[in-house]
Amino acid sequence: MSDDKLFEDGVIERIAGELRDAERPSAGFDARVMASVRGIARARQREHRERRRLWNRVSQPRTITVRPWSVGLAAAALLLCASLAGWGAHAFARMESAAPAAASGGSQRVQFVLVAPNAKKVAVAGDFNGWDAQHPAYQAVHRGGGVWSVTARVPVGHHRYSFVVDDSLWVADPTAPRVVDDDFGTTNSAIVVEPEIR
Amino acid sequence: MRGPRALAGALALALPLALSLALPVAAHAQATANTLSSRLDPTTRVAVQAIVDSARRAKLPTAPLIDKALEGAAKHSDGPNIVSAVRQLSVELGQSKRVLGGGASTAELQASATAMHAGVSSRDIALLRSAAGPHRRVTLPLAVMTDLIGRNVPVATASQVVVGLARAGAHDSDLSMFERNVRLDIERGADPSAAAQTRARGVMLRTAPRAGTRPPGNQ
Numbered sequence: 001m002s003d004d005k006l007f008e009d010g011v012i013e014r015i016a017g018e019l020r021d022a023e024r025p026s027a028g029f030d031a032r033v034m035a036s037v038r039g040i041a042r043a044r045q046r047e048h049r050e051r052r053r054l055w056n057r058v059s060q061p062r063t064i065t066v067r068p069w070s071v072g073l074a075a076a077a078l079l080l081c082a083s084l085a086g087w088g089a090h091a092f093a094r095m096e097s098a099a100p101a102a103a104s105g106g107s108q109r110v111q112f113v114l115v116a117p118n119a120k121k122v123a124v125a126g127d128f129n130g131w132d133a134q135h136p137a138y139q140a141v142h143r144g145g146g147v148w149s150v151t152a153r154v155p156v157g158h159h160r161y162s163f164v165v166d167d168s169l170w171v172a173d174p175t176a177p178r179v180v181d182d183d184f185g186t187t188n189s190a191i192v193v194e195p196e197i198r
Numbered sequence: 199m200r201g202p203r204a205l206a207g208a209l210a211l212a213l214p215l216a217l218s219l220a221l222p223v224a225a226h227a228q229a230t231a232n233t234l235s236s237r238l239d240p241t242t243r244v245a246v247q248a249i250v251d252s253a254r255r256a257k258l259p260t261a262p263l264i265d266k267a268l269e270g271a272a273k274h275s276d277g278p279n280i281v282s283a284v285r286q287l288s289v290e291l292g293q294s295k296r297v298l299g300g301g302a303s304t305a306e307l308q309a310s311a312t313a314m315h316a317g318v319s320s321r322d323i324a325l326l327r328s329a330a331g332p333h334r335r336v337t338l339p340l341a342v343m344t345d346l347i348g349r350n351v352p353v354a355t356a357s358q359v360v361v362g363l364a365r366a367g368a369h370d371s372d373l374s375m376f377e378r379n380v381r382l383d384i385e386r387g388a389d390p391s392a393a394a395q396t397r398a399r400g401v402m403l404r405t406a407p408r409a410g411t412r413p414p415g416n417q
Contacts, residue, residue, distance in 0.1 A: 125272055127261075127262070127265040127269075130233070130265070130268050131265065131268040131269045131271070131272035131273075132268075132272070133272060156305075157303075157304060157305035157308070157337075158305040158306075158308045158309040158312075158337050158341060160265075160269070160312070170273060177341050177342060177344065177345030177348075177377055178344070178345050178348030178349060179312055179316075179344060179345075179348065180312075180315065180316035180317075180344060180347055180348040181312065181315050181316075183266070183269075183270070183275075183279070183282075183283035183286075184269060184270050184273040184275045184279070184283070185273065185275070186273060187348065188269075190309075190312070190341045190344065190345065192305070192309070192337050192338045192341050192370075194370070
């Protein structure tokens with residue numbers, strides 16, 4: 001069919017006319033929309049009123065009667081909690097000092113090596129483990145050929161230490177700086193552990 | 199009526215405050231006592247505890263004192279010897295704090311006390327502090343100084359060499375290498391004093407351009 005024929009028959013005019021007609025809403029459509037809008041407005045008003053009531057409750061001046069002993073009791077409870085927290089933190093810090101492997105930020109992994117071909121047991125004792133030669137984290141392992149070594153965490157700082165051979169012989173680390181403190185008859189070694197650079 | 203009520207209120211507030219201040223101290227003291235009582239006999243423990251408490255009041259680090267006592271116990275030293283060593287360390291820590299100032303770390307105080315124990319004077323430690331500059335820790339230089347003395351380098355030479363290295367801007371890594379080289383030289387039979395002085399000159403040759411100072415002459 002040509003374009004001229006379409007115009008002559010008025011087909012296009014009819015289609016355009018139907019398209020121009022506004023859609024007729026169903027009965028009660030306006031009422032439903034208005035009811036919904038009013039509902040939203042009411043909910044917002046309710047919310048606003050609640051907020052205002054809460055604010056008034058908080059902001060309005062009022063007289064509070066407090067007995068001194070109750071304030072004292074509350075303060076005591078608060079401070080007791082703070083003290084216990086401080087105590088706990090301190091106890092933890094001390095434990096950390098005795099068992100440095102627990103923390104990685106304030107400690108570094110250090111390898112201790114001693115050549116002791118005739119030894120049956122080698123351990124490291126020092127400031128960092130309470131001078132406990134039985135501390136499990138500081139027991140050296142025989143690597144063969146008389147070489148004993150252990151890698152353990154040592155807290156940041158200056159420490160004195162010594163090897164303990166066969167639970168009885170105290171031996172300074174031959175590869176570390178010496179400490180001249182013969183208070184207890186043996187020479188110790190020194191180690192300075194620096195904080196980790198991240 | 200207002201007077202007694204106000205007094206009661208003040209007491210009610212002050213009492214828990216005092217309690218809260220006393221509790222951590224008491225808890226700390228208890229923890230220390232527990233650590234010491236497991237390793238020391240009662241008489242030694244009481245004497246050591248008194249020194250530790252005194253150090254705490256003087257705001258000195260107490261962990262080195264406890265460690266010293268534990269070291270004595272581990273090495274089966276007798277009680278009076280342990281108490282004497284702990285007391286001596288407490289004195290040296292106090293002197294170190296006076297020399298290095300309140301900003302010194304526990305590690306610095308400990309290293310300084312150890313150096314003093316080896317014979318380094320307060321004056322030389324102050325010189326080192328000054329030579330190193332305000333922002334540098336002197337823990338390692340002090341440890342190297344003590345090590346040299348332990349390897350029979352005379353105290354005056356050890357102090358002079360390390361202060362010189364610090365003044366020349368030697369880093370901790372330079373000092374560690376210096377200490378290792380001197381140790382090896384001595385183990386090979388070198389005279390300790392000569393080894394320390396010669397190796398120090400070598401370090402200064404490397405660090406002088408870094409510090410902007412003139413390197414020493416060819417000796």
